[in-house]
Amino acid sequence: TQLLEQSPQFLSIQEGENLTVYCNSSSVFSSLQWYRQEPGEGPVLLVTVVTGGEVKKLKRLTFQFGDARKDSSLHITAAQPGDTGLYLCAGVGGAGSYQLTFGKGTKLSVIP
Amino acid sequence: NAGVTQTPKFRVLKTGQSMTLLCAQDMNHEYMYWYRQDPGMGLRLIHYSVGEGTTAKGEVPDGYNVSRLKKQNFLLGLESAAPSQTSVYFCASRTGLQQFFGPGTRLTVL
Numbered sequence: 001t002q003l004l005e006q007s008p009q010f011l012s013i014q015e016g017e018n019l020t021v022y023c024n025s026s027s028v029f030s031s032l033q034w035y036r037q038e039p040g041e042g043p044v045l046l047v048t049v050v051t052g053g054e055v056k057k058l059k060r061l062t063f064q065f066g067d068a069r070k071d072s073s074l075h076i077t078a079a080q081p082g083d084t085g086l087y088l089c090a091g092v093g094g095a096g097s098y099q100l101t102f103g104k105g106t107k108l109s110v111i112p
Numbered sequence: 113n114a115g116v117t118q119t120p121k122f123r124v125l126k127t128g129q130s131m132t133l134l135c136a137q138d139m140n141h142e143y144m145y146w147y148r149q150d151p152g153m154g155l156r157l158i159h160y161s162v163g164e165g166t167t168a169k170g171e172v173p174d175g176y177n178v179s180r181l182k183k184q185n186f187l188l189g190l191e192s193a194a195p196s197q198t199s200v201y202f203c204a205s206r207t208g209l210q211q212f213f214g215p216g217t218r219l220t221v222l
Contacts, residue, residue: 009152031209042116042202042213043155088154092209098143099170100211102154 003027004091006103014111016078021106023089024071030092032065032072033100037086048092079110113138116214118203124220125193133188133217135203143206144186145170146178148199149216155202161186193221 005024013019031050035043047056049065056063062075076083086107090100116137142163147155157170161180177189198221204211
């Protein structure tokens with residue numbers, strides 16, 4: 001069974017601060033995804049990283065996929081209250097299965 | 113397009129009762145999935161389907177059954193609910209690498 005460890009589990013920061021969330025595994029994934037989930041809603045895909053060493057930017061969010069495709073990070077610059085939510089990483093299985101293995105999530109609160 | 117819809121949104125059951133959760137998608141996706149989300153556990157895959165008439169087990173299938181009689185619908189059944197099945201259930205459909213999730217069903221089993 002492939003496992004994804006996410007850290008930290010909880011994060012409470014002031015508006016304007018920077019933060020990084022980590023997603024680590026002992027297994028290799030064909031690609032890795034980051035989702036954001038708000039209370040009472042389903043997760044929404046933010047990004048998919050496919051290539052080892054890949055860096056993708058989405059406005060103030062920067063996503064990185066480790067060279068060995070076992071780990072990833074999400075960095076938010078100048079966090080805003082609208083960034084508050086549960087951030088989930090998910091590893092995409094290989095061999096055509098496309099099954100997702102989710103981390104336990106990081107609950108982010110950005111205080112105005 | 114409505115995307116992925118789930119009914120009901122909330123439900124309370126007594127131990128031993130049965131129920132069916134309905135997931136519908138209007139995006140013509142072949143792949144559909146049922147997950148459960150528990151506090152501190154992330155999302156775990158219960159069952160999935162790669163197309164009409166097909167189903168397969170995921171990580172935590174025990175106590176659940178599924179059916180995919182029509183491409184747009186994926187049903188999750190609990191034959192005899194147990195308190196351990198108290199959770200939030202999410203359905204998703206997939207195209208390419210992107211999964212689209214429904215809003216969830218919050219189920220409480222007393």
